[in-house]
Amino acid sequence: MKLLSKSLAFAFAASVVSLSALAQNWPDKTVTVVVPWPPGGPSDIAARPWAKHMTETLGKPFVIDNRAGGGGNIGTAAVTRSAADGYTLLITSSAPIVINPSVYKGMTFDPLKDLAPISNLLRVPLVLVANPSVPAKNLKELMAYIHSKKGQFSFGSSGNGTPQHLTGELFNSVEKLDMAHIPYKGSAPAISDLLGGHIPIMFDSTIAIMPHIKSGKVKPIAITSAKRSPLLPDVPTFAELGIPQLESYAWYGLFAPAKTPKAVIDKINAETVKFIKSPEFAKVRAETGSEMLADTPENFTKFVHAESAKWSKVAKDSGATVD
Structure with a gap:
């Protein structure tokens, strides 16, 4: 038994030295x-x-x-x-x-x-953005507008199973909005259709959507970070607006x-x-x-x-x- 213990101790020590x-x-x-x-x-x-x-x-x-x-x-x-x-x-x-x-x-x-x-x-946080034609200046007005459509409203995303998609689904579920999901093959085609008015809203990362916010081609509604982003200091977080479940990155x-x-x-x-x-x-x-x-x-x-x-x-x- 002593010999076995010594052998095991030696093997363990050798493995530690080898990994080191x-x-x-x-x-x-x-x-x-x-x-x-x-x-x-x-x-x-x-x-x-x-x-x-x-x-x-x-x-x-x-x-x-x-x-x-x-x-x-x-x-x-x-x-x-x-x-x-x-x-x-x-x-x-x-x-x-x-x-x-x-x-x-x-x-x-x-x-x-x-x-x-x-x-x-x-x-990076996600930003909920809308085409300028959507008649809502803030999240409260947007949700009221979506509810008024009674299921005839959609949101786009960069694809099935992306954080953008599931953040939209979480928003849908928490606020009982009854929105249909339209998936795209990446952010670029989704943003293109948003700019063209073919989809009214979408969630996207600050990486992808910031140029279009800066140009005024889309309007930011709310951001999913725990605190406001230095990139968008005037855009409120979902937590500020009473929906803390929408913290997402x-x-x-x-x-x-x-x-x-x-x-x-x-x-x-x-x-x-x-x-x-x-x-x-x-x-x-x-x-x-x-x-x-x-x-x-x-x-x-x-x-x-x-x-x-x-x-x-x-x-x-x-x-x-x-x-």
């Missing part, structure tokens, strides 16, 4: 960073400057690999199947992590079990395959926190309306689980589905 050495030497080769969306999208706004920072700081290439398709599921699934060694990472919007499991049938992975959260990078986070050694996760997180606090990224945060998000993997994990519980309930209550 792995973290100390990481990275010693190219790191692939999968972004499960087309190039140029919002996830790239966080991913590309982060990859540049990591390359310059750690001395090895961090290469962005855009693998679009399946609402973010294709690229995300590829990461879950990768070796858990820190050389394949994921930067994605929230959809494949906390929404898709509730709206897609036959998911091939469980993001809460198959991925290790490292850090949130950007978290489009967020973009960094993940690794599950079972990636904690020492490696912590090393990536520490360098990422430096990036988030850098003057270069402060400009990106200011332009997108994101708050400071430097945090630990443990706190980001709690946030991801809370978001998953929230949006799974919204999907269930609204009957939202992609299939």
Whole structure:
């Protein structure tokens, strides 16, 4: 028994030393960073400057690999199947992590079990905007107008299962508005139809909708952040207007395959926190309306689980589905 105990203790010590050495030497080769969306999208706004920072700081290439398709599921699934060694990472919007499991049938992975959260990078609020022809100056007037339509009113979104879609469904449910959902293949075509008056309202991120608010082509009604955005200081939050349930964000986070050694996760997180606090990224945060998000993997994990519980309930209550 003593011999067995000594053998187990030696094996444990050897594994600790091995993992420590792995973290100390990481990275010693190219790191692939999968972004499960087309190039140029919002996830790239966080991913590309982060990859540049990591390359310059750690001395090895961090290469962005855009693998679009399946609402973010294709690229995300590829990461879950990768070796858990820190050389394949994921930067994605929230959809494949906390929404898709509730709206897609036959998911091939469980993001809460198959991925290790490292850090949130950007978290931007959504803005409820209306075409100027909608006869409402504020949220109270808009809701009264929607109720007057008795089910003959619609809202657009950037696609089924997106935060924009489910935030609209949450608004629909909380206020019993009876709106029909019109999904588009991305923000650009949805905004185009909003500008053209083909849809009356939509929720979209500050990243996508700010240019059209500034130009006066759409009118902002309310914002989903906990407090007013510096980008839109005159636009009230839903909480101010009596609907605190409508706190919602489009967020973009960094993940690794599950079972990636904690020492490696912590090393990536520490360098990422430096990036988030850098003057270069402060400009990106200011332009997108994101708050400071430097945090630990443990706190980001709690946030991801809370978001998953929230949006799974919204999907269930609204009957939202992609299939």
